[in-house]
Ligand SMILES: NC(=O)c1ccc[n+]([C@@H]2O[C@H](COP(=O)([O-])OP(=O)(O)OC[C@H]3O[C@@H](n4cnc5c(N)ncnc54)[C@H](O)[C@@H]3O)[C@@H](O)[C@H]2O)c1
């Protein structure tokens with residue numbers, strides 16, 4: 001007999017298959033505190049949550065029998081994935097069940113902000129018949145900018161076409177071919193900000209998307225824009241948005257999500273006449289709640305019964321023999337993936353992973369998953385991508401993955417080479433494990449280097465001319481960026497060259513821009529590992 005605890009309000013119909021199962025006992029106890037959960041979780045094999053329960057490391061630790069945590073929804077930001085992985089607890093989610101519902105909520109919000117529905121409602125029910133203050137705008141013939149063209153963003157784009165809107169879409173994984181199929185135009189964030197009448201965000205919250213719409217974007221924004229966020233709080237800088245509305249740049253905003261939820265009582269959105277809000281209701285329909293609960297219950301049943309399952313968002317078990325052989329390479333593979341995705345521009349089309357030397361002899365599939373995880377995590381967020389789903393996510397985005405093996409590894413016993421082909425360019429890094437020293441990057445494009453992939457790095461491509469290293473050092477020094485180590489690689493004297501600097505802290509954007517403007521310097525990119 002297995003025991004399942006449901007600790008958030010989850011659709012009864014959705015979990016009916018668990019209730020009906022002869023080998024399962026279901027207890028519904030919504031609203032427990034962390035301490036209360038810690039006290040009882042020890043007797044349960046599975047925990048089912050929505051977004052309210054924070055499944056912390058303490059709860060996992062106390063869950064001695066816990067095999068699976070099921071999230072009825074997409075985001076797993078309320079679950080400590082590392083703690084789950086460490087304890088061998090499988091975390092699953094239901095990524096598809098609430099797509100349409102959230103897309104429809106986005107439209108409800110877009111139309112409400114276009115026609116001032118909540119504001120007009122408030123006045124009318126308070127006895128004021130005001131037909132002058134609420135002149136709206138049509139959606140027809142307007143430009144809609146969609147940031148994040150995944151499941152929800154793509155559905156929004158499809159429906160916006162029916163409203164007669166022109167759609168500009170931005171997503172690092174969007175290719176011209178897919179954009180053409182969807183009938184949208186690919187654009188950069190800046191093009192969207194400068195040209196859209198409405199803008200809606202549908203990305204995960206990652207270090208890259210955090211405040212992706214902030215002061216700089218509002219400064220160049222098309223006046224009169226209306227903005228919708230039904231994705232995650234923090235993608236749009238809340239304070240900068242209020243300023244932009246007060247300056248007359250933004251005409252109105254509709255938010256379902258907040259940087260801190262629930263927002264404080266004095267949050268500037270809550271009394272602003274041009275901002276409408278809902279309390280994270282994007283996924284709250286009967287249909288979506290049933291869908292996600294059915295999906296997640298089905299997978300929980302499979303896991304408890306030791307049957308094949310899908311939608312795991314953390315680490316799968318790897319056979320013991322292979323685990324010990326490959327384990328040290330997992331870190332190298334993921335770091336190479338992260339490094340190359342940060343140094344390469346454009347939508348990813350192909351990943352080529354080469355294994356040379358001893359590695360050519362073993363089943364490297366788990367290692368490839370780590371490389372792909374490192375690449376995709378940069379764009380999709382570490383919370384969403386893991387070694388279970390990385391290949392699936394790449395396939396979903398039409399990214400071709402090629403694996404090549406060779407018994408010869410030139411100067412190294414083992415070498416992992418990763419090439420990334422995008423619409424714009426093709427780049428390569430190679431790395432090895434040095435006994436006693438750990439992972440090393442030994443090649444960047446055609447340049448031999450010796451770089452420990454760790455911390456804050458700056459990758460510079462320049463022309464090999466006297467004085468350039470000094471100029472870079474002086475510029476960083478004057479901006480209080482301390483260089484810890486430096487590596488320079490070139491092929492020919494006076495030809496193109498690269499520099500890899502390790503610095504003590506993150507490099508501000510302006511400093512990177514100033515670096516790029518130095519004579520004989522082509523590009524300067526920050527890489528964080
Ligand atoms: N309000 C709600 O109740 C609710 C409900 C469901 C989902 N969500 C949230 O909506 C968001 C989208 O969900 P989804 O199911 O469509 O996810 P998805 O993974 O299918 O799509 C996200 C897309 O964002 C893209 N992306 C990543 N970084 C980007 C960047 N810097 N710029 C542009 N695009 C970038 C990814 O390539 C991906 O295609 C998530 O944040 C999810 O948690 C909210």
Ligand SMILES: O=C(O)CC[C@@H](O)C(=O)O
Nearest residue numbers: 050051073074075283284
């Ligand atoms: O459970 C909810 O209602 C939130 C759902 C949503 O934010 C998600 O990520 O799926």
